[in-house]
Amino acid sequence: MDRFDLYRAETEIIDPPVILCENVTKDYVDGLHAVKNLSLQIRKGEFVFIVGSSGSGKSTLIKLLLREITPTSGIIMVNGRNICRMRSRGVCKLRRSIGVVFQDFRLLKDRNVYENVAFAQRVTQVPRKQIERDVPRILSIVGLADKYKSYPDELSGGEQQRVALARALVNNPVMLLADEPTGNLDPKNSLEIMRLLEEVNRRGTTVVVVTHNKEIVDMMQKRVITLNKGVLKSDKKGGYSHA
Template identity: 60%
Template sequence: MIKLEHVSKLYQEGVPALDDVSINIEKGEFVFIMGKSGSGKSTLIKLLLKELTPTEGEIYISGKKLSKINHKAIPNFRRNIGVVFQNFRLLQDRNVYENVAFAMKVVEAPTREIKKRVPLMLSLVNLAAKYKSLPRQLSGGEQQRVAIARALVNEPEILLADEPTGNLDDTNAWEIMRLLEEINERGTTVVVVTHNAEIVRKMNKRVIYIKRGQVVGDGKWGDISEI
């Protein structure tokens, strides 16, 4: 599903953000990408979304070679990847329903499809009753659930979550992790970027550990916790 072959990304400063990274994530996997800030996690997310181009190496997503996707084809490519951010990035002037519907409008989905899918997604994230609320009227956990609904409403094959629990307390963080696990069980490949060791340990999923731009560990928590 996601394959990186000897990928390096060098910014102008000269220090590589990613250095010869090779990763293979299968369809339906739940994977944590762990590392301290500045380790290259954000660069990896940007490369996967084709916001950046690798200096060296090749990235494949759903069998597509990213270097072969031209500018015009990027929107279609991105529709297959849902993204969730640490700071939720919801539109503050729109309510819960509109925020989720926005993702479908942007990809020019038919109105009747929007009316059908958005309530379903809001039920999935347990926010159907708050569909009229504005983001500022919701807790952090609820806002992140809206963001997850928005990321999933177009039925992507992959969900990328960049520090999804970074702004949440423990209770909310666990709720979000359980929701991501449920989404993964429904068949979506989930990649969570985090530095929260506690969550990674308890979830007991595959972890790819990045340090100074290099993959220094790949396996279950027990295998890499020594690093």
């Protein structure tokens, strides 16, 4: 171990990466190698794009990070904890520390904006007084303070995604995982969502965006991790790199 390795080891103990994947492989039962020997690190406060065409392993990586599935081999650490060996209580804690936004918003249609956001706190048993404090605050950050009584069907796609974002952020997660957050949005709304994500990142939350939207990636000029057939193809700052 040289001086550089020692320095890196010390840094990781003091301030571990938010995400650390070491030689992660995931094989499915049908023999498909979804992810192969993937190693990557995402540090606290980073804004990272994970890009790749379909079948590149992006979805599998999200499932692995959310501990929906476990890797066939390798280690995944989130906030310094090995999530592969977690029990169900640990998995709940892990998911509370990760805010997630999906392409299809996943809002509850029978509940209004306020209730959708408050739902995230209710199910994690946050006291009512805190919910009454947090929800209006987060709704004003995403610019929906005046629409708290509206139902999802009364909102535009961009607004629905902002509700989903508010729900993901209301519990102050360490990391925000956005899976194709602009997939169902027009360019104007996509840009608005990206600006919001940037704002969230500026406030200290690590943001990981999984996308194949080239324009957005090129415009944002952030760190881009490119996957191709489950293998890490490139990891650099800048625009979209075609695998």
